[in-house]
Amino acid sequence: xxxxxxxxxxxxxxxxxxxxxxxxxxxxxxxxxxxxxxxxxxxxxxxxxxxxxxxxxxxxxxxxxxxxxxxxxxxxxxxxxxxxxxxxxxxxxxxxxxxxxxxxxxxxxxxxxxxxxxxxxxxxxxxxxxxxxxxxxxxxxxxxxxxxxxxxxxxxxxxxxxxxxxxxxxxxxxxxxxxxxxxxxxxxxxxxxxxxxxxxxxxxxxxxxxxxxxxxxxxxxxxxxxxxxxxxxxxxxxxxxxxxxxxxxxxxxxxxxxxxxxxxxxxxxxxxxxxxxxxxxxxxxxxx
Numbered sequence: 001x002x003x004x005x006x007x008x009x010x011x012x013x014x015x016x017x018x019x020x021x022x023x024x025x026x027x028x029x030x031x032x033x034x035x036x037x038x039x040x041x042x043x044x045x046x047x048x049x050x051x052x053x054x055x056x057x058x059x060x061x062x063x064x065x066x067x068x069x070x071x072x073x074x075x076x077x078x079x080x081x082x083x084x085x086x087x088x089x090x091x092x093x094x095x096x097x098x099x100x101x102x103x104x105x106x107x108x109x110x111x112x113x114x115x116x117x118x119x120x121x122x123x124x125x126x127x128x129x130x131x132x133x134x135x136x137x138x139x140x141x142x143x144x145x146x147x148x149x150x151x152x153x154x155x156x157x158x159x160x161x162x163x164x165x166x167x168x169x170x171x172x173x174x175x176x177x178x179x180x181x182x183x184x185x186x187x188x189x190x191x192x193x194x195x196x197x198x199x200x201x202x203x204x205x206x207x208x209x210x211x212x213x214x215x216x217x218x219x220x221x222x223x224x225x226x227x228x229x230x231x232x233x234x235x236x237x238x239x240x241x242x243x244x245x246x247x248x249x250x251x252x253x254x255x256x257x258x259x260x261x262x263x264x265x266x267x268x269x270x271x272x273x274x275x276x277x278x279x280x281x282x283x284x285x286x287x288x
Contacts (some may be wrong), residue, residue, distance in 0.1 A: 024204030025082030031226030036207030048258035053133030115230030120150030
């Protein structure tokens with residue numbers, strides 16, 4: 001991509017913020033950059049406190065809100081939660097309670113609603129499977145949102161609690177991952193033989209997409225969220241010029257992580273982002 005990076009502790013301009021609990025959100029970030037290459041961006045991975053999947057609503061909201069406020073202080077007028085668990089367990093509270101009280105001029109978007117708006121277009125049988133973290137599945141967010149847009153769909157869910165740890169530790173392409181991919185796919189497909197579309201409702205899971213497809217019948221669609229969320233963001237900016245006009249556009253991309261082992265983060269993140277990543281460590285709690 002030949003990306004241009006500036007590595008300073010504090011951001012400049014008014015970038016778009018992209019947040020994830022770890023490195024999975026880089027799969028969404030990559031798609032966003034492909035569709036909106038000229039904008040400035042900050043990516044923040046809360047790797048120091050990941051994974052979020054098994055944590056409570058209260059804890060996930062606290063962690064997510066701390067990270068969002070840190071991104072606001074870097075100049076971001078708009079933050080995308082490129083994390084299904086944060087979108088499921090924190091976004092509503094942030095949008096309805098936190099922003100009106102403290103940051104009425106800022107916006108925070110998630111990944112669940114844009115996906116729910118289009119997922120019904122991928123299925124012929126009207127039966128789909130949703131794979132996600134324990135937190136995302138238990139929240140019921142996809143059931144609620146998909147019901148709103150496609151009430152005729154039958155939605156089957158399956159939590160995959162070991163997939164994110166495998167991916168975060170760089171084991172997603174190793175033979176040992178196949179056992180856990182097969183395990184959760186079998187549990188999902190046993191719910192109905194008519195599932196013809198599977199949504200990867202975690203931004204980490206595209207790294208397992210080849211293994212997932214290898215363990216499924218050829219006719220089953222496997223849908224990742226990156227392009228869907230990116231297209232939704234393009235539409236959002238077209239409709240909200242009051243936000244779009246505040247964003248700076250110099251092509252600058254900065255990466256931050258809450259884990260002090262930035263070298264390991266950079267190595268794995270570069271695979272997700274499909275380009276070189278060099279990050280800085282930040283303690284978001286110091287900025288609140």
